[in-house]
Amino acid sequence: MNETTPAAPDVVIDVEGLTKEFGSTVALRDAALRVERGEIVVLLGLSGSGKSTLLRHLDGLDTPTSGSVRVLGQEVPRLQGRRLRALRSRIGFVFQQFELVPSLTVLENVLTGALAELRGPRLGLWSYPKRLKLTALGHLDRVGLLDRAYQRADTLSGGQQQRVAIARALMQDPEILLADEPVASLDPESSEQVMALIREIAMDAGLTVVCSLHQVDLALSWGDRIVGLRHGEVVLDTPAEGLSKAEVMEIYGRVATATAELEAIERELVDELGAADAAAPEHSAAPEPLVAAGPNRTR
Numbered sequence: 001m002n003e004t005t006p007a008a009p010d011v012v013i014d015v016e017g018l019t020k021e022f023g024s025t026v027a028l029r030d031a032a033l034r035v036e037r038g039e040i041v042v043l044l045g046l047s048g049s050g051k052s053t054l055l056r057h058l059d060g061l062d063t064p065t066s067g068s069v070r071v072l073g074q075e076v077p078r079l080q081g082r083r084l085r086a087l088r089s090r091i092g093f094v095f096q097q098f099e100l101v102p103s104l105t106v107l108e109n110v111l112t113g114a115l116a117e118l119r120g121p122r123l124g125l126w127s128y129p130k131r132l133k134l135t136a137l138g139h140l141d142r143v144g145l146l147d148r149a150y151q152r153a154d155t156l157s158g159g160q161q162q163r164v165a166i167a168r169a170l171m172q173d174p175e176i177l178l179a180d181e182p183v184a185s186l187d188p189e190s191s192e193q194v195m196a197l198i199r200e201i202a203m204d205a206g207l208t209v210v211c212s213l214h215q216v217d218l219a220l221s222w223g224d225r226i227v228g229l230r231h232g233e234v235v236l237d238t239p240a241e242g243l244s245k246a247e248v249m250e251i252y253g254r255v256a257t258a259t260a261e262l263e264a265i266e267r268e269l270v271d272e273l274g275a276a277d278a279a280a281p282e283h284s285a286a287p288e289p290l291v292a293a294g295p296n297r298t299r
């Protein structure tokens with residue numbers, strides 16, 4: 001290769017023509033997704049649009065009805081047993097409900113992320129090699145929870161539990177991190193913190209991230225690229241920079257349009273009321289509510 005030849009992109013995820021049917025439900029329809037190493041991609045879409053199903057295919061948790069799913073150079077649906085486990089060990093997965101073992105300590109939960117490299121199950125902290133315990137403590141430090149290492153996982157807040165889940169994923173030293181609505185159960189402040197942490201870790205480690213989210217503002221400020229799904233189809237795939245919220249909302253289709261229409265009607269009514277108010281004598285009664293409450297409304 002001479003100096004002027006650009007380096008070939010290192011594509012770590014390459015999905016083409018992916019269709020997934022569950023009985024009569026088409027969860028994904030001819031979906032495509034190409035992600036280069038180090039990219040941070042957000043999947044957006046209404047509930048049921050196929051985000052989780054797409055993520056699950058990347059980790060071999062679902063098998064396609066048709067189409068191709070290549071991850072880290074391997075055709076995922078063809079992998080089984082040891083080869084599938086080997087691929088999965090290179091992919092971290094973070095879920096909405098954290099999926100921690102509540103009765104275990106934080107440190108043990110993090111250590112379970114290394115089970116793939118250990119033979120057989122482990123019972124108790126003593127059963128893990130010291131080397132792994134030190135690594136786990138390092139990851140807990142990275143997510144700001146070193147002081148909670150010996151506390152039961154279920155005594156932590158939601159945001160803290162998700163940070164433990166991130167530390168657990170890091171035990172695999174993954175190349176790709178998949179996150180399925182990782183902040184859907186968290187309050188806005190914890191959501192921001194957790195997402196900032198994921199981004200920081202991804203940038204430091206050169207991780208590729210594909211993350212489904214519901215919050216459009218967060219997605220736009222957090223992701224490098226936005227992929228929009230509607231009824232299982234990819235309807236938007238574009239850099240986040242310069243993308244407006246209105247453009248993103250188009251992927252929500254009818255619901256967004258309906259919401260926008262309702263908001264426009266409400267604005268018109270408020271304007272009309274404002275004008276009527278201004279014209280009315282000063283002692284006039286307060287305006288009636290726009291919509292009378294309860295089943296007894298008369299108009």
Ligand SMILES: Nc1ncnc2c1ncn2[C@@H]1O[C@H](COP(=O)(O)OP(=O)(O)OP(=O)(O)O)[C@@H](O)[C@H]1O
Nearest residue numbers: 022025026027045046047048049050051052053054
């Ligand atoms: N195991 C399954 N069996 C039957 N139908 C399924 C299964 N998994 C997903 N579906 C259906 O596939 C469609 C896509 O679901 P999916 O969970 O991928 O959507 P989503 O965008 O992740 O939704 P949410 O934001 O609510 O998590 C939905 O209609 C869902 O009901």
